[in-house]
Amino acid sequence: MRNLIATLMLGxxxxxxxxxxxxxxxxxxxxxxxxxxLQAPTMQxxxxxxxxxxxxxxxxxxxxxxxxxxxxxxxxPLATLISRAMADFWPNDESAAVQFTVYLxxxxxxxxxxxxxxxxxxxxxxxxxxxxxxxxxxRRYVTRVAGGPYKRxxxxxxxxxxxxxxxxxxxxxxKDVILQEWLAEHAH
Numbered sequence: 001m002r003n004l005i006a007t008l009m010l011g012x013x014x015x016x017x018x019x020x021x022x023x024x025x026x027x028x029x030x031x032x033x034x035x036x037x038l039q040a041p042t043m044q045x046x047x048x049x050x051x052x053x054x055x056x057x058x059x060x061x062x063x064x065x066x067x068x069x070x071x072x073x074x075x076x077p078l079a080t081l082i083s084r085a086m087a088d089f090w091p092n093d094e095s096a097a098v099q100f101t102v103y104l105x106x107x108x109x110x111x112x113x114x115x116x117x118x119x120x121x122x123x124x125x126x127x128x129x130x131x132x133x134x135x136x137x138x139r140r141y142v143t144r145v146a147g148g149p150y151k152r153x154x155x156x157x158x159x160x161x162x163x164x165x166x167x168x169x170x171x172x173x174x175k176d177v178i179l180q181e182w183l184a185e186h187a188h
Contacts, residue, residue: 024062024070025065028109028120030078033085033170041077041180043187045093046100048086053080053103059162061110062118062153078166079105082126085170099185106142109162113154117147122162124169128179132186139179143169154176 060072074081084103085090091098106125111118122145129138143165147158173179 023154024060025072025155026164027075028059028072028083028155030074030076030166031163032076032081032160033167035085035089035174036171038089038171038174040089040173041091041183042172043091043183044098045091045096046090046183046187047096048095048100049099050079050082050083050086050103051101051103051146052077053105054107056108058154059107060109060111060158065115079104081166082170089174095130096187099129101129101131103127103129107166109158111132111158113141114149116150117151118153119146120150120158120161121146122158122165123160124165126169128180129174130179130186135186137182138177139173139176141169141172143172 044073057073057077058071059074059078060070062070064070083103086102103126105127106123106124108121110121110123112121123143125140125142127138127140130136145161145165147161
């Protein structure tokens with residue numbers, strides 16, 4: 001009887017421990033970035049493209065130990081969301097002479113253990129290359145946010161923070177004065 005009670009108590013403790021550790025989601029919901037109150041430029045159309053150059057397709061990597069990690073992707077590919085945001089902001093025509101290409105270099109939430117807690121690093125890096133004939137301009141945008149220590153992982157909070165990182169990165173592109181000046185000179 002004592003063994004049965006001890007087994008039930010141990011099972012209860014283990015079950016409680018499992019319930020307090022949230023399961024890593026399979027997908028994160030990334031919102032399409034918007035221009036918000038930014039004024040869309042008045043110019044000729046450009047040929048917009050987004051190329052995902054990341055070596056992985058996941059958005060979230062949760063490292064538990066050196067040899068155990070869990071991953072989550074986004075419900076809609078991030079390159080698709082960026083492409084839609086760009087098309088909403090800049091006039092777009094596939095036959096336009098000005099080639100406007102965004103390269104998605106990094107988009108990741110890295111969560112890793114740190115002394116019994118977790119820390120998180122959110123990063124998004126994009127590189128923009130715009131060409132008109134033999135003239136071109138290249139710009140790079142990097143947005144990073146660190147968080148923690150967290151006793152417990154809140155995937156909703158991690159998702160919300162990453163949405164802000166994506167929004168900031170794309171808005172930095174929309175507000176880039178050097179890019180706007182170059183476009184005003186070459187896409188008229």
